[in-house]
Amino acid sequence: DAMVIQNPRYQVTQFGKPVTLSCSQTLNHNVMYWYQQKSSQAPKLLFHYYDKDFNNEADTPDNFQSRRPNTSFCFLDIRSPGLGDAAMYLCATSRGKGNYEQYFGPGTRLTVT
Amino acid sequence: GESVGLHLPTLSVQEGDNSIINCAYSNSASDYFIWYKQESGKGPQFIIDIRSNMDKRQGQRVTVLLNKTVKHLSLQIAATQPGDSAVYFCAENNDMRFGAGTRLTVKP
Numbered sequence: 339d340a341m342v343i344q345n346p347r348y349q350v351t352q353f354g355k356p357v358t359l360s361c362s363q364t365l366n367h368n369v370m371y372w373y374q375q376k377s378s379q380a381p382k383l384l385f386h387y388y389d390k391d392f393n394n395e396a397d398t399p400d401n402f403q404s405r406r407p408n409t410s411f412c413f414l415d416i417r418s419p420g421l422g423d424a425a426m427y428l429c430a431t432s433r434g435k436g437n438y439e440q441y442f443g444p445g446t447r448l449t450v451t
Numbered sequence: 452g453e454s455v456g457l458h459l460p461t462l463s464v465q466e467g468d469n470s471i472i473n474c475a476y477s478n479s480a481s482d483y484f485i486w487y488k489q490e491s492g493k494g495p496q497f498i499i500d501i502r503s504n505m506d507k508r509q510g511q512r513v514t515v516l517l518n519k520t521v522k523h524l525s526l527q528i529a530a531t532q533p534g535d536s537a538v539y540f541c542a543e544n545n546d547m548r549f550g551a552g553t554r555l556t557v558k559p
Contacts, residue, residue, distance in 0.1 A: 342494075371547065378459050380540055380549040381495065428494050436544050437483040437502065442494030 341365050342443035344429050350449045351419050359414040359446045361429030369435055370412040372404060373428040375445070381428055387412060388435055416448075424450045459538060463556045470528040470557075474541035474550045479522060481543035486515060486526045489538045489552075498526070498539075533557045 343362045351357040361370065369388050373381035385394045387406045401423070403415040416423055426447050430440040464470050476484070482503035487495035501508045501515045501524075508515050514527040524541050536557045541550040 378554075380552050382549075383547055386547065430494070435547075438544075439485055439497045439500060440487075440495075440542075440547075442487075442496065444492075445494050 342429060342431055342441050344427075344443035344446050346446060347444060348447045348449070350451060351416075352451055353421065354418050357416050357419055357448070359416075359427050359429075359448070361412045361414070361443055362410050363429075363431045363441075364410070365431055365433075365441060366409060367431035367433050367441070368409075369432045369438075370406060371430040371432075371440065372402075372412070372414045373430065374423075375426040375428055384414070419448070419450045421450050424448055459552050459554045461554045461556065463558060464531050466533060466557055466559050467530055470526075470531045470535070470555055472526045472528075472539045472553045472555065474524040474526075474553075476522050476524060476541070476543050476550070478543060478545045479519075481545040483544035484515070484517065484524055485542045485544075486513075486524075487540045487542060487549075488535075489540065491537075495540060495549075528555075531555075531557050533559055 341364050345360050371386040372384045375381040384398045385404050401417050406412045426445045428445045429443040432438040432440045485500045486498045488498050489495040499510045499513050499515050501517050512529045516525045538552045538554050540552045
């Protein structure tokens with residue numbers, strides 16, 4: 339019954355080694371989001387896709403990229419992870435932008451060694 | 452509500468008491484607000500929402516109050532239970548950003 343699925347749940351990568359986190363949804367929602375959440379902080383929006391339209395937050399580092407090959411899947415690529423990128427990464431979807439709630443996946447916990 | 456990256460405010464209540472969690476938002480153009488609950492190790496989960504044409508909305512044990520004059524939102528939880536222990540975030544639709552959050556701890 340999972341609606342927003344994130345794989346893997348835990349990811350360990352080495353400093354500077356590219357890593358990809360994946361998200362899929364069964365809701366057929368138009369919008370998909372990626373958030374970064376560090377310990378005891380609120381989720382911080384990195385970017386979102388409205389259909390194929392990519393929207394990057396102004397303060398999202400260039401090190402973070404995203405791909406959405408189809409409605410169901412969205413990927414977060416971290417090109418050269420630093421120690422400061424260790425965090426929980428949350429994927430969310432919504433039917434549309436504006437007056438719609440977001441559905442979150444369980445998150446991927448990224449560790450950088 | 453803007454995340455400021457500080458330690459989460461905390462609220463500790465006795466089981467059975469009522470809880471009130473507050474949130475201030477910054478964008479006066481926001482017209483839709485959501486409260487999320489995040490349990491440890493999980494993603495945020497929708498609790499209740501409210502549109503700007505309303506002042507109050509009630510759910511099963513939760514009530515959200517909206518004061519547009521002072522840009523303030525509150526979540527009231529009646530008869531708080533141990534299962535309510537979590538971090539609670541408010542979010543506004545304009546920029547899809549979360550407020551700083553409040554950690555609620557329920558003491559048995």
